[in-house]
Structure formats: structure tokens, C-alpha cells
Amino acid sequence: MKVAIIMGSNSDWPVLEPAxxxxxxFGVEVEVVVASAHRTPEMVHEFAAxxxxxxxxxxxxxxxxxxxxxxxxxxxxxxxxxxIPINATPLNGMxxxxxxxxxxxxxxxxxxAINGAKNAALFAVQILATKYPELVEKLAEDREKMKAEVKAxxxxxxxxxxxxx
Numbered sequence: 437m438k439v440a441i442i443m444g445s446n447s448d449w450p451v452l453e454p455a456x457x458x459x460x461x462f463g464v465e466v467e468v469v470v471a472s473a474h475r476t477p478e479m480v481h482e483f484a485a486x487x488x489x490x491x492x493x494x495x496x497x498x499x500x501x502x503x504x505x506x507x508x509x510x511x512x513x514x515x516x517x518x519x520i521p522i523n524a525t526p527l528n529g530m531x532x533x534x535x536x537x538x539x540x541x542x543x544x545x546x547x548x549a550i551n552g553a554k555n556a557a558l559f560a561v562q563i564l565a566t567k568y569p570e571l572v573e574k575l576a577e578d579r580e581k582m583k584a585e586v587k588a589x590x591x592x593x594x595x596x597x598x599x600x601x
Contacts, residue, residue: 437568439560440467440492442483442509444499448522451551452498455520458557462574464564467492473504480505484512493567494560497545498553500524503535506545516563518556519545 439459441452456466467490471479487495495513497506498520506519521532529550536547548556558575565571 437463437493437564437571438465438467438491439494439496439557439564440469440483440487440490441496441498442469442471442480442505443497443522444470444472444503444505445524446470448498448500448524451522452496452520452553455496455553455557458554459560462561462571462578464561465491471505473499473508474502477508480508481512484509487513487515494518494563496520496553496556496560498522498556499535500529500532503532506536506547507539507543510539510543510545516560517545518559519547520552520556521547521550523550 441455443449443452456468459466469483471483473480484495492515494516495509496518497509499505500522501524503519503521506517510517519536521529521536523529523532525531533547533550536545539545546559548559558578561571561575565575
């Protein structure tokens with residue numbers, strides 16, 4: 437099981453690090469690459485065209501501004517591509533979001549929320565779970581843990597409010 441995370445700039449890493457941590461918590465191998473669709477197009481082409489041969493099964497592509505990275509990668513591979521628009525300009529990531537969601541027919545890129553790295557990782561795990569049944573159980577456990585955390589937060593707030601009255 438392997439997911440590649442590619443970003444247009446190393447300045448995107450603080451946003452993407454939670455994706456790597458989430459993937460690794462599910463036992464998924466992670467390949468991390470910095471390459472720009474505009475500044476290093478040959479590198480992006482090589483990355484995308486060779487991904488399947490390197491064992492990559494899902495690609496997470498993050499980019500800010502014009503955010504062509506996900507679409508360029510999707511043009512060179514039939515692997516699932518998940519886009520993460522990055523908040524990197526005065527437009528607060530809206531430019532990136534619109535670039536990702538306006539892919540032309542025939543070259544899909546699943547798109548997460550602006551800076552939505554954790555959800556991108558979880559979606560990649562869900563895709564992998566169609567092939568690796570052990571991930572189905574891990575996803576269910578993760579959901580149960582999340583439920584318990586939300587319930588505990590609600591109980592803590594209720595107790596705090598009761599003590600204030």
C-alpha cells in the first residue's frame with residue numbers, strides 16, 4: 437500500500453504533514469515529492485508517468501495559486517488523484533480551489549477543502565480499502581475513536597456549564 441504526496445513547493449509541507457501522519461497511522465507507505473507543474477514540468481511528468489511502476493496506488497497533489505499540479509498529474513496517469521487546494525495567496529486558497537474543481541471532462545481530480553490534508557489522507561485510505569480489507573477495520577476503529585472523542589468533549593462542556601450555574 438503506497439500513497440504519493442506531491443506538492444508544488446516545500447512551503448506547503450506544514451499543511452501536508454498531517455496527511456503523511458494519518459496515512460502512516462493506517463500502515464500506508466508514503467512517498468513525498470516536491471515538484472511544480474510550472475517550474476519543473478518534466479519532473480512532474482516523470483513522477484506521474486512512473487508512479488504505478490513505483491507501487492503508488494493513490495496520489496495526493498497539493499498546490500496553491502493556479503494549482504495546475506493535480507490536473508497535470510491526472511493527465512499523465514490513470515491512478516486516482518486527490519487534490520488539496522493550498523491557501524498560499526491573498527485570495528485565501530479560493531484560486532486554488534477553483535482551479536482544482538474546474539478540471540475538464542475526462543481528467544478527474546477529487547478535490548478536498550482548502551488545506552484539507554487529513555481528509556485527503558482518509559479518502560486515500562478509503563480508496564485503498566477497496567483492495568486491502570484490513571483497512572476497512574482500521575477505518576471503522578478510527579471512526580469509533582472519533583465518536584468517543586466528540587462525546588467526551590460534549591460531556592466536558594456539559595460539566596463545565598453545570599458547574600458555572
